Structures are given as C-alpha cells and as structure tokens.
Amino acid sequence: MTKELNPDVRAYVEVLLNNDVVKAISMMQADIDRGITAQEVVSKGLISAITVIGEKFQNSEIYVPEMMIAARAMSKTLAHFKEKLVGEGEAKTLGKVVIGTVQGDLHDIGKNLVTMILRGQGFEVEDLGVSVGTAKFVQAVKEKQPDILAMSALLTTTMIEMKNTIDTLKAEGLRNRVKVIVGGAPVTPAFAEQIGADGNAYDAPGAAKLCKKLLP
Amino acid sequence: MLIIAERINASRKTIAQAIAAGDRAFIQAEAKAQAEAGAHYIDVNAGTFVGEEAEKLRWIVEAVQEVTELPLSIDSPDPAVIRAVMPLAKKAPMINSITLERSRIEGILPLVLEYKSRIIALCQAEHEMAETAEAKVALAGQLVEKLTSAGVPLGDIHIDPLVYPLSTNPKSAQATLEAIGGIMRRFPGVHTVCGLTNVSYGLPARKLINRAFLAAAIAQGLDSAIIDPTDRQLYAMMKAVTMVVGKDDYCMDYICAFREGRVE
Numbered sequence: 001m002t003k004e005l006n007p008d009v010r011a012y013v014e015v016l017l018n019n020d021v022v023k024a025i026s027m028m029q030a031d032i033d034r035g036i037t038a039q040e041v042v043s044k045g046l047i048s049a050i051t052v053i054g055e056k057f058q059n060s061e062i063y064v065p066e067m068m069i070a071a072r073a074m075s076k077t078l079a080h081f082k083e084k085l086v087g088e089g090e091a092k093t094l095g096k097v098v099i100g101t102v103q104g105d106l107h108d109i110g111k112n113l114v115t116m117i118l119r120g121q122g123f124e125v126e127d128l129g130v131s132v133g134t135a136k137f138v139q140a141v142k143e144k145q146p147d148i149l150a151m152s153a154l155l156t157t158t159m160i161e162m163k164n165t166i167d168t169l170k171a172e173g174l175r176n177r178v179k180v181i182v183g184g185a186p187v188t189p190a191f192a193e194q195i196g197a198d199g200n201a202y203d204a205p206g207a208a209k210l211c212k213k214l215l216p
Numbered sequence: 217m218l219i220i221a222e223r224i225n226a227s228r229k230t231i232a233q234a235i236a237a238g239d240r241a242f243i244q245a246e247a248k249a250q251a252e253a254g255a256h257y258i259d260v261n262a263g264t265f266v267g268e269e270a271e272k273l274r275w276i277v278e279a280v281q282e283v284t285e286l287p288l289s290i291d292s293p294d295p296a297v298i299r300a301v302m303p304l305a306k307k308a309p310m311i312n313s314i315t316l317e318r319s320r321i322e323g324i325l326p327l328v329l330e331y332k333s334r335i336i337a338l339c340q341a342e343h344e345m346a347e348t349a350e351a352k353v354a355l356a357g358q359l360v361e362k363l364t365s366a367g368v369p370l371g372d373i374h375i376d377p378l379v380y381p382l383s384t385n386p387k388s389a390q391a392t393l394e395a396i397g398g399i400m401r402r403f404p405g406v407h408t409v410c411g412l413t414n415v416s417y418g419l420p421a422r423k424l425i426n427r428a429f430l431a432a433a434i435a436q437g438l439d440s441a442i443i444d445p446t447d448r449q450l451y452a453m454m455k456a457v458t459m460v461v462g463k464d465d466y467c468m469d470y471i472c473a474f475r476e477g478r479v480e
Contacts, residue, residue, distance in 0.1 A: 064383035064418030106345045156263045
C-alpha cells in the first residue's frame, strides 16, 4: 500500500461539533482497524479537528458554547480509548502547562476555556483554580516543572499580581525554567511585555497557538 | 426606571483613545448624547489606565461636569481612586461599587457615609461568586444588613445580583432573574440594578440578547440599569416593558417617549 492512510479531519470536526461521541468513537475505531495507530488518530484526527474548530471560533463562525461542546466530546472520545493509548506507549503530550487565575480574582471562564482547548490539543494541564497567590504559582513551577505557566486575570486591579509572580520567579532563580504567558480581558500585549512575560493571547485558541510556538 | 449611562468607560476602545489623547470634546459629546437620551446618572470609569486611574478619572469628571448637570456614578474598584475623585463631584454621586470583600467594605463604606451617596452593591463575597438565585439573595441580605446597620438608608442601596454569560452556563440569567425578584420581595424599599453586557458574552447578536434580558429583569422588578441609553432599541424596549408590567400610569411615559421619537 503506497497511499498513506489519514483520518478525515473534516469528518471529525463535524462529529465533535455535533457532540456525536458515539460516532466519534466508531470513526476512531474504524481508523484504528484500517491500520492507523490510536496516537496518530488522536493527533491527526481529533487534535487537528479541535485546532480547526479553534480557528472557526476566532473567525466568529462558531461560538463559545459550540467550542465547549466540541472540547467535551473530544475528551469523552479520548476517555474511551484511554487504555489503548496508554498501551501504545507513553502517552505523548505536547507539553505541560500550569494555569490559574491570579490572587484576588475569581473569574475562571476564560481560564477554563484555555484549559479545555489546551487539553484538547494534547497538552497536559494542571489547573490551580482561582485566586491563586504568587507563592502557590511559584511552588507549582518548582514541583511540577511545567513548560509553561499561564496566568489569567479579568480585573485591572488584580493583573498586577502577574508581575509579582514573574518577579518572584526571577528572585528565586526559576524564571529561565519556564515560559510565562498571560491573558484575560484587561491584559494587553504591552502589559505582557512590560512585566516580562513571554507572551499574551487574546482568546483560548490563541493561547493554544502561543503555547505550541513557545515549546522548545 | 433609573438609568445609569455606561458609555464613558475606558474599556471601550474609542473612550480609551480619547482619554489617552486628552480629547475633552469627545468625552463631552458622549456625556451630552447620553444625557439627551434620558440618562439619570453618567457612569465614569478609567479602570484600564493602571497607575494613572485617579488622574484620568479626575480629568473625565471635570470634562463631563462642564457639559451636563447630571450626577455621576463613580466607577472604580479602588477606594483610593474613588476618594480622590469624590470631592470634585458637583452633585451627590453614586459609587459603583462595593462588595462584601473586606478591603472594599473598609475602603468604600466610609466614603458612602461621608458623602451620603447612593451605592451599587455587588452580590460578591471574599471567595465566592454566587451562581444560584439562593446564593445571590443570601449575599444581598448580608449587604443590606452590613450597609444599613452602618447607617446607609435602604433607599440609597442598589443591589446588583450580577449576571454571568449564558454561553458558559445557559442557566445563569435565570438565576439572576429569580434573585432580582427575591431581593425586591424580601427587602421592600431597596433597589436592584444590573449591567447587561456580560449575559451575552460569547454569543451572536448580543444586543438582542441584552434586550431580552433587560425585559425579563424589569418583569422581575429591576428598577435601575447600567445601559447605553443611546441604544434606541434598548431604550424603546425598556419603556415598553415598564408599561407592560403595569408600572406606567396611564401609559403616559410610553406615550411621551413615543412623541419624543424615542420609541419605534
């Protein structure tokens, strides 16, 4: 056989947006039966589909609820094949991300969307939750050794905490061990640069693109 | 229906640009347009100018008061900024806002008492964003207790039960609507207020959703709103719904609005 077998990305996009987990599972099984490894179906089929869906969101072709539906459908599909994926060898993750909303800030919708999309795209994400103090962020960087630290803030009064965390990482000699990205409605590229972050994204799909770009 | 006009907010791109450029005329045009459209208070916010908020807000207050006699709603979460700006207000301003968080109570309650201002009180506590109607009403009760026991008249309090985006929780607006009804029944004499934009975040045709939410909220007894009064469809809906729920004697307010060309 000279023709390379590939999952049909457009078909995966459709089943995920339709929340048709049953069909997604049977499509994935069919691809596996044709000889494609489960890992490859995940990366070339499901993850590619979520990336396409993220782009549709950024183009305002689909809306937040639809993106959430697709991400959840994907995670249910993946759960079905968990053993097979683990059995094929070390589950490849693109990278490890620690994420949280800064101290004094309880907003989490954006952070949750970023977490969902990142996981959908193959990142391992540790979500520290909301109102996460600098000490907790720094501890997580030490213990979990993530590739990326992602901080979210929705209030102008709390976004200053991002600077505190970055400064503390520097003071403890940890700054070079991790890429730091920041986001949330009041966070601008200028602010990100000012506080010494490695990047800023406007929305969840943007954050995913940024994370991929920042990986070694 | 008390209208708090929302446009002069630094989170709006054109406003931020005008503030940064010192474009007095632009801000004054916004103030006049909102006053003419029927606003009762003009909300002013410079929150995105981190580190310069007080200075920018002072500038806005001075500019706005040159062109309108309407009282202002001082919009900032930072007590220091509010304190810096309050003395400049010609008419007793409203303070937007206070919560049950200790730093906000300690910083803002004294200002409310000192200036005898109206206060917008958000249903938010230290580590809690209330998502159910019950939770919101409970927080409202705590706010009423805290403020009135300190000496704030009940009629000066505008409780905002907060509304979260439908796109991430389709039941979120219903929780707020039930809370409005619950609060108006349980604390007669208190006011309720709401901003509209959150509810439609992440969905298409946002203005339509905001209008639907406002109508439903008025039906539950909402008696003040933070809105753009220059949005003609929104304003018209507000007049029509107020009449529909029986709060417009002889339908005169609606009829007058129609004759003024505000209803279509």
